[in-house]
Structure formats: C-alpha cells, structure tokens
Amino acid sequence: MDNVAADLSQDRPRLGRSSTAERVADILRDRISAGFFQPGQRLSEETISEGLGVSRNTLREAFRLLGHERLLDHKLNRGVFVRLPSAEDVADLYRVRRVLEGAAVRRKPDKQALKGLKEAVLDAERAAAQDDWQGVGTANIRFHQALVSLNDSPRIDESMRQLLAELRLVFHVMENPRAFHEPFVDRNRTLLGLIEAGEPEQAAAYLDDYLDHAERLLIHAYEPNR
Amino acid sequence: MDNVAADLSQDRPRLGRSSTAERVADILRDRISAGFFQPGQRLSEETISEGLGVSRNTLREAFRLLGHERLLDHKLNRGVFVRLPSAEDVADLYRVRRVLEGAAVRRKPDKQALKGLKEAVLDAERAAAQDDWQGVGTANIRFHQALVSLNDSPRIDESMRQLLAELRLVFHVMENPRAFHEPFVDRNRTLLGLIEAGEPEQAAAYLDDYLDHAERLLIHAYEPNR
DNA sequence: CTTGTCGAATTGTTCAACGATCCTTACGTT
DNA sequence: AACGTAAGGATCGTTGAACAATTCGACAAG
Numbered sequence: 001m002d003n004v005a006a007d008l009s010q011d012r013p014r015l016g017r018s019s020t021a022e023r024v025a026d027i028l029r030d031r032i033s034a035g036f037f038q039p040g041q042r043l044s045e046e047t048i049s050e051g052l053g054v055s056r057n058t059l060r061e062a063f064r065l066l067g068h069e070r071l072l073d074h075k076l077n078r079g080v081f082v083r084l085p086s087a088e089d090v091a092d093l094y095r096v097r098r099v100l101e102g103a104a105v106r107r108k109p110d111k112q113a114l115k116g117l118k119e120a121v122l123d124a125e126r127a128a129a130q131d132d133w134q135g136v137g138t139a140n141i142r143f144h145q146a147l148v149s150l151n152d153s154p155r156i157d158e159s160m161r162q163l164l165a166e167l168r169l170v171f172h173v174m175e176n177p178r179a180f181h182e183p184f185v186d187r188n189r190t191l192l193g194l195i196e197a198g199e200p201e202q203a204a205a206y207l208d209d210y211l212d213h214a215e216r217l218l219i220h221a222y223e224p225n226r
Numbered sequence: 227m228d229n230v231a232a233d234l235s236q237d238r239p240r241l242g243r244s245s246t247a248e249r250v251a252d253i254l255r256d257r258i259s260a261g262f263f264q265p266g267q268r269l270s271e272e273t274i275s276e277g278l279g280v281s282r283n284t285l286r287e288a289f290r291l292l293g294h295e296r297l298l299d300h301k302l303n304r305g306v307f308v309r310l311p312s313a314e315d316v317a318d319l320y321r322v323r324r325v326l327e328g329a330a331v332r333r334k335p336d337k338q339a340l341k342g343l344k345e346a347v348l349d350a351e352r353a354a355a356q357d358d359w360q361g362v363g364t365a366n367i368r369f370h371q372a373l374v375s376l377n378d379s380p381r382i383d384e385s386m387r388q389l390l391a392e393l394r395l396v397f398h399v400m401e402n403p404r405a406f407h408e409p410f411v412d413r414n415r416t417l418l419g420l421i422e423a424g425e426p427e428q429a430a431a432y433l434d435d436y437l438d439h440a441e442r443l444l445i446h447a448y449e450p451n452r
Numbered sequence: 453c454t455t456g457t458c459g460a461a462t463t464g465t466t467c468a469a470c471g472a473t474c475c476t477t478a479c480g481t482t
Numbered sequence: 483a484a485c486g487t488a489a490g491g492a493t494c495g496t497t498g499a500a501c502a503a504t505t506c507g508a509c510a511a512g
Contacts, residue, residue: 019302020496055497057283064287068294076245077463077504095379099329153321159385281466303473303494
C-alpha cells in the first residue's frame with residue numbers, strides 16, 4: 001500500500017483550484033475510471049489522505065460525493081469500497097439506457113449533436129483499426145453520451161454521465177474487452193445512419209435490439225464474485 | 227439451511243443504514259421539503275450544528291449529500307443555501323419528466339403499480355374535497371412517483387424522487403398553490419383511465435399535453451428573485 | 453468444529469485552532 | 483456626491499489530534 005501513496009502524490013499538484021474536497025473527488029473519480037482502483041477494492045482513509053496530503057475530514061467529504069455517484073460503496077464502520085455492480089445493477093443500468101436513449105432517438109436531431117455523434121463513430125472506427133479496444137470502449141461511451149444529449153437536458157446529460165461511469169466499473173471486471181466492444185462499432189454507424197435519415201421509429205427499434213444484445217453479452221461475460 | 231442465508235441477505239441493506247451524517251441529512255431534507263427552510267435561505271454551519279448537537283464536520287458531510295441532490299446550493303466560502311430553482315431549471319425538470327413519465331405510460335402496467343396509482347388519485351380527490359391543497363399537492367406527487375415506477379427501475383425511481391423534491395422547492399415559492407394543483411386532480415384520473423384501458427399511445431399524448439400545461443402554468447406563476 | 457473472548461486496526465465523531473475569503477462599514481480622495 | 487479602498491468582523495475551509503465505537507482475525511475453551 002506504500003507505493004499507492006507514492007503514486008498518488010503525483011496528483012498533488014492538481015490541488016490548486018476550487019474546493020479541496022471536490023478536487024480530491026475529481027482525482028479519485030479519474031483513478032477509478034482508469035481502473036487504478038479496482039472494483040471491490042477498499043480505499044483506506046489513512047493511506048489515501050496521507051498520499052494526497054489532505055486531512056481525513058476533507059477526504060471523507062470527497063468520499064461522500066463519490067458515494068452519491070455510485071462509484072463508491074460506503075459501508076458503515078467498514079470503510080469505502082470501489083463499487084462492484086451486481087448483475088441486477090447491470091440490468092437496471094440497461095433499463096435506464098433504454099428509456100434515455102430511446103427518448104433521444106425519437107427527437108429531431110440538431111446539427112451540433114449530430115456532429116458529436118459522427119466524431120464518436122469515426123474515433124471508434126479508427127481505434128478498432130489499431131486494435132485499441134480500450135479506445136473503442138471510450139469512443140463508444142462518447143457516442144452514447146452524445147446520443148443522450150439529443151434530449152437537450154442538462155439533468156439527463158448528468159444522469160447519463162454517472163450511468164456510464166458506473167458501467168465503466170463493469171467493464172473493468174470483464175476479462176475480454178474486445179469481444180464486447182467490437183460488434184458495436186458497426187452498430188453505432190448504422191444507428192447514426194437511421195437517425196440522420198430521419199427515421200426515428202426504425203432507429204428506436206434498432207436501438208432496442210442493440211441494447212438487448214449488449215445487455216445479454218455483458219451479463220453473460222460478467223461474473224462478479226461478491 | 228442455505229436458503230435461510232439467501233433469504234436473510236435481502237435484509238442486508240438495512241444493516242448499514244445509520245450514520246449521524248445521514249440522519250442529519252434526513253432531518254434537513256424533511257425540513258426543506260416541508261418548507262421550514264425556505265428556498266434562498268442560508269443555512270449557517272454554526273447555528274445548525276449547534277441546534278442539532280452535531281459537530282461542524284458531520285454537518286458538512288450532510289450538506290454534501292443534499293448538495294448532490296440539488297436541494298442545497300453550495301457556494302464556496304459563502305455557505306450553503308436552500309436551492310432556489312431558476313425558470314430554466316423548471317423547464318429542464320419538465321424535460322426530464324416527459325422522458326421518464328412518457329416511457330412509463332408506454333409500458334404494460336402490472337397490478338401492484340396500478341394499485342399505487344389508484345390510491346394516489348383517491349387521496350388527491352379526498353384532499354381536494356376538503357380544500358386541503360397542500361394534501362392535494364402531496365398526493366399528486368405520489369401519483370407521478372407511482373407512474374414512473376412503472377418503468378420498474380430502482381435508479382429511475384430514485385431520480386424521480388430527487389426530481390420531485392426539487393420541484394417541491396418551486397412549489398414553496400408559489401403564492402397560490404390551489405390554482406396550480408386543482409386542475410390536475412381530474413387529469414390524473416383521466417390519465418389513469420387511459421392506462422387501465424390499455425391505450426398507451428393515447429395516454430402518452432394526453433400526458434404530453436398534461437405536462438405542457440403544467441409547465442406553462444408553473445413558469446407563469448413563478449418569478450424567483452435571483 | 454463451534455463458540456466465546458481478547459486485542460489490534462480502522463472508522464465515526466468531536467473539538468479547537470488558524471488561515472482564507474467574503475461582506476459591510478467607514479474613510480478619504482476626486 | 484460619487485467612487486475606490488482599507489479595516490474589521492463573520493463565516494467558511496481545512497487541518498490535526500483525540501477518543502469512542504465497531505469490525506475482524508486470532509486464539510483459547512468447550
């Protein structure tokens with residue numbers, strides 16, 4: 001656990017702006033998202049507060065923030081753990097996606113949002129050509145974030161951001177990212193085509209099938225050990 | 227003997243559910259929801275920590291929780307204030323409602339959920355008969371919470387809970403609650419009828435009109451002073 | 453093998469302190 | 483009189499230490 005403190009101290013310079021607790025939360029969020037802290041792992045108050053050079057109280061405020069984002073699991077008197085979503089969680093995440101993305105494809109897209117979708121598709125294709133499946137995953141996430149932004153609602157955007165961060169936790173427990181991400185590069189392009197063509201009902205139907213497929217694939221490849 | 231363990235594990239969440247900070251958050255949430263703390267009002271750390279008999283640090287953890295729920299507004303070095311939603315916020319809240327409730331009415335309702343809807347409608351009608359417009363508002367909120375629960379997703383339920391709590395802030399700034407709540411008692415019954423009749427498209431259309439009407443009425447009656 | 457007990461380790465909460473920041477008020481300059 | 487500004491007080495932001503409460507593993511007893 002000592003090299004953890006050493007590694008974290010690299011992030012200390014980032015402590016120059018806004019509230020310390022929020023900056024700590026940003027750092028931890030990035031670390032979790034990048035897989036540096038793995039799902040199920042316990043985050044020691046002492047080790048991390050020492051590593052980042054902040055007090056325990058400040059760190060605890062940051063923990064509360066991330067707990068509310070469902071990235072951390074706060075167990076009373078036992079500490080905080082990087083969340084390890086259950087299969088039931090995955091199913092619920094996909095229920096939410098069906099609602100948010102389904103509503104999105106039925107709306108008339110504006111140019112700005114379409115541009116974001118196109119770029120995400122291109123990025124995914126580029127990354128796939130280089131066998132960079134981590135990159136494909138990231139571009140894929142950007143695609144769906146852009147998709148949901150068609151709803152034109154800051155609150156929905158924020159919900160989707162959280163949802164995708166949570167989903168990233170699931171990806172980190174998967175052993176074979178390629179098998180999961182690869183099929184969706186083409187699907188994204190097809191879905192984009194239907195949206196551009198102004199065929200909302202077709203797009204919605206395609207999306208439903210898309211999400212069913214993704215969920216099945218994901219739950220199948222996902223065996224968390226509680 | 228193994229199914230005993232499986233059965234008990236359902237009660238696991240109930241174990242980790244009491245920390246002073248969370249209990250403080252519960253209290254403050256209730257107070258805000260009841261209008262005891264009014265939108266725009268500043269909550270002094272010293273006064274409240276003293277009043278509740280908890281330390282400033284613990285209170286601050288509670289503040290963070292409520293801030294994330296958008297009930298409190300945390301301004302750096304200036305303190306926390308009960309959130310006072312802007313007109314733009316109201317518009318966004320209704321955008322989210324259209325998505326969540328729209329998806330709900332298109333789903334096949336199960337008996338359990340229908341029961342909740344019926345009870346909420348009855349409660350609203352009872353309260354209206356007694357000129358209890360506060361009660362009508364509460365029942366109305368229950369109706370829409372039950373409506374959204376048709377989506378059968380814990381995360382969506384939670385989002386809706388937060389959304390309605392935020393909307394309650396708006397109601398507290400309104401001068402004439404009756405004018406706002408009265409028209410929707412009948413509307414709720416009509417909407418329930420369409421759902422029971424198995425007419426999702428009609429119900430969706432009626433709901434859209436419903437929400438348009440409510441939003442217009444609300445924004446019109448709402449002039450927050452920032 | 454199960455149960456009871458002890459102790460180390462960690463979290464939950466409080467308290468006091470000090471620097472940083474914001475708001476108000478009063479003051480002096482133009 | 484209008485304006486910028488400097489001083490003061492109030493409050494927040496953060497820290498460090500302290501102690502109680504709880505968990506967990508180890509070990510002994512039955």
